[in-house]
Amino acid sequence: MIKRKGLLLVVSGPSGAGKGTICKEIITRNKDIKLSVSATTRKPRDGEIHGVNYFFLSKEEFQKMVDNNEFFEYAKIYDNYYGTPKSAIMESLENGQDVILEIEMQGAKQVKEVYPEGVFIFVLPPSLKELKSRIVGRGTETLEEIDKRFSCAFEEIKKISDYNYFIINKEVSKSADELQEIISAEKNKVTRYKDNIIDKFKEELEKC
Amino acid sequence: MIKRKGLLLVVSGPSGAGKGTICKEIITRNKDIKLSVSATTRKPRDGEIHGVNYFFLSKEEFQKMVDNNEFFEYAKIYDNYYGTPKSAIMESLENGQDVILEIEMQGAKQVKEVYPEGVFIFVLPPSLKELKSRIVGRGTETLEEIDKRFSCAFEEIKKISDYNYFIINKEVSKSADELQEIISAEKNKVTRYKDNIIDKFKEELEKC
Numbered sequence: 001m002i003k004r005k006g007l008l009l010v011v012s013g014p015s016g017a018g019k020g021t022i023c024k025e026i027i028t029r030n031k032d033i034k035l036s037v038s039a040t041t042r043k044p045r046d047g048e049i050h051g052v053n054y055f056f057l058s059k060e061e062f063q064k065m066v067d068n069n070e071f072f073e074y075a076k077i078y079d080n081y082y083g084t085p086k087s088a089i090m091e092s093l094e095n096g097q098d099v100i101l102e103i104e105m106q107g108a109k110q111v112k113e114v115y116p117e118g119v120f121i122f123v124l125p126p127s128l129k130e131l132k133s134r135i136v137g138r139g140t141e142t143l144e145e146i147d148k149r150f151s152c153a154f155e156e157i158k159k160i161s162d163y164n165y166f167i168i169n170k171e172v173s174k175s176a177d178e179l180q181e182i183i184s185a186e187k188n189k190v191t192r193y194k195d196n197i198i199d200k201f202k203e204e205l206e207k208c
Numbered sequence: 209m210i211k212r213k214g215l216l217l218v219v220s221g222p223s224g225a226g227k228g229t230i231c232k233e234i235i236t237r238n239k240d241i242k243l244s245v246s247a248t249t250r251k252p253r254d255g256e257i258h259g260v261n262y263f264f265l266s267k268e269e270f271q272k273m274v275d276n277n278e279f280f281e282y283a284k285i286y287d288n289y290y291g292t293p294k295s296a297i298m299e300s301l302e303n304g305q306d307v308i309l310e311i312e313m314q315g316a317k318q319v320k321e322v323y324p325e326g327v328f329i330f331v332l333p334p335s336l337k338e339l340k341s342r343i344v345g346r347g348t349e350t351l352e353e354i355d356k357r358f359s360c361a362f363e364e365i366k367k368i369s370d371y372n373y374f375i376i377n378k379e380v381s382k383s384a385d386e387l388q389e390i391i392s393a394e395k396n397k398v399t400r401y402k403d404n405i406i407d408k409f410k411e412e413l414e415k416c
Contacts (some may be wrong), residue, residue, distance in 0.1 A: 087341050122398065124405070128412050157409050164403060165396045178396055185393030188373045188386055191328065197332070197374060201365050 002196045006093040007186055008115055009033075009100040011179075012108035014124035014153040016135040018169040022123060026177040026183075033183075034092055036101045040066065042080035045140050055085075060099070073103075073110035078148060082107060105156055109143045112162065119186050121179065122163040126170045128153060210404045214301040215394055216323055217241075217308040217388075219317035221331035222361040224343040226377040229333060231310045231385040234391075241391075242300050244309045247273065250288035253348050263293075280319035281311075286356060290315060306391070313364055321372065327394050329369035329387065334378045336361060 011019045029033050040064050050056050057065075062081050065071060072090075074083030082104055092099050100118065101118075103111065112120060113130040125131035132150050135141060141149065160166060165182050169175045218366035219227045235243050247263040249270050251287050258264050266272075270289050273279060280298075283289030289311055300307050301362060309326075311319065320328060340358050343349060349357065377383045394400065 061333050103346060107225040124409075127288060154409055154413050158406055160398055160405055163398050165393065166398050166401075167396060178392065182396060184386065184389040185373065188375060188390060190371050190374050192369055193374075197368055198366055201332075201336060207256045 001125060002193055002200055003102070004096060004128050004187075004192045006096050007098040007183065007192075008089065008111075008118035008185065009098065009179075010108050010111055010118045010120045011100060012105050012121070014125065014131060014156045014164070015104075015149045016131045016153075017123040017125045017206075018134070018172065019102050019123045021172050022167070022169060022175045022179060023100055025172055026100060026179055029176065029180065030098075030183075033098045035097050036084060038088055038101075038103065039071075039083045039085060040080060042082075047048070057101055063200070064090055065166075071112070075104060075106040075108045075110070076144065077104050077106065084111070085099070103134065105159060109162065119182065120163040122160050122166045123175070124157065124160075124166055124168045125153075126168055210408055211403055212395075212400045212404065213305060214304050214387045214396070215391065215400075216297065216301055216319075216326035216389065217306065217387075218316050218319055218326045218328045219308060219310045219331060220313050220329070220371070222333065222339060222364045223357045224346070224361075225331040225333045225344070226380065226383070227310050227331045229380050230375070230377060230383045231308055232385060233380055234308060234387055236386065237384065238306075238391075241306045241308055244297050245293060245305050246309075246311065247279075247282075247291045247293060248288060250290075263274040281315045281319070283312060283314040285312050285314065285341070286353060290321070315365060317367075317370065327390065328371040329390065330368050330374040331383070332365065332368075332374055332376045333361075334376055374397075 011023055011092050013019055023035060037051065037055060039057050039062060041057055041059050044050070045054050048054065059081070062083065065083065066074060068083060072084040074081060074087040084101060084103065084107060089099050101111065108120060111118060125134065131153055135146050135149055135158060167175050219231055221227050231243060235241060245259065245263060247265050247270060249265055249267050252258070252264050256262065268291070272283060273291065278293055279360060280292040280294040282289060284371065292309060292311065292315060297307050309319065319326060331341065339361055343354050343357055375383050375386050
């Protein structure tokens, strides 16, 4: 094995496109990919567990982490704060472990600024109609919140050019296959290994 | 389906690394990928067929194509000429068809200059020792040719940074899997679609 840093896989896209389910599927398939757990001040949805889906924090707790510079990025989305704790991710990457980050678009933008070598993946709904019916079907948002989210969707899609890859999420297992292929291909990228490949052969040559 | 141009997959690497067998396997698996047939002035090896493996040309025939500017690139490698006929490839790409090009490194370099949006893949042997034994085992080269090829191998490997991806060719079917994943991932690259993705959703929005 030739050494490389871990991949930081940043999965984002409009709310309701299905980034969460795709990430969950990838984690189930790959025991060696670590899911980064974000912190948030929003209320848990049914079945969401503290420390698994999110670290659910009070506004005061969140602010304390901000003050201590403990976030990779953080943002306010629809009246709630979301943040990505920094140190655990950086440590994993340095150890060659791949980390997946499911994140809102504002957050993804900040991550790209500080960590451009991440792999930025944009999850799209098959159509805007389908997106709306998914948000409604989730039944966790008020009508006002649904309208707010939907009206942003097209504006958000226009930001796709900030991303490396896109996945049109029609069927979760198919989308997870595509993400899997992206991960595999990224592991074959020359730039991820600096001079480690040349060094491997140089070493052999010197032993001759 | 959102429209895109075909991928030009340029597979290169040191002689004996096994680019030919990987490409053959990919073509067998994907009936929709077209293998570009190169022209050469070298003599056919056992089992090689004109128009399938290469267009085997005389030096005069080759020179005529050069004069008529019919090559995408051409180069002299170990006393023989190799060239990539241009028009068929460009036509396929424009029609959205993916084309695979197995090519020597000098040629790959020229292709990159005129077509940088190609996908450049470097095939490596598992070790230099293994590379030498493969060239010897092929039994098609004279001892002098073998020495010439082998002494270039390390110098050639140093050029890996001109490529997008690498594949360490230990086992053909595993290498073909990796190439397959690279192809799939490239089809999910945002830059390959220009504004076609945004336009798709814009159209839907306008119909609302």
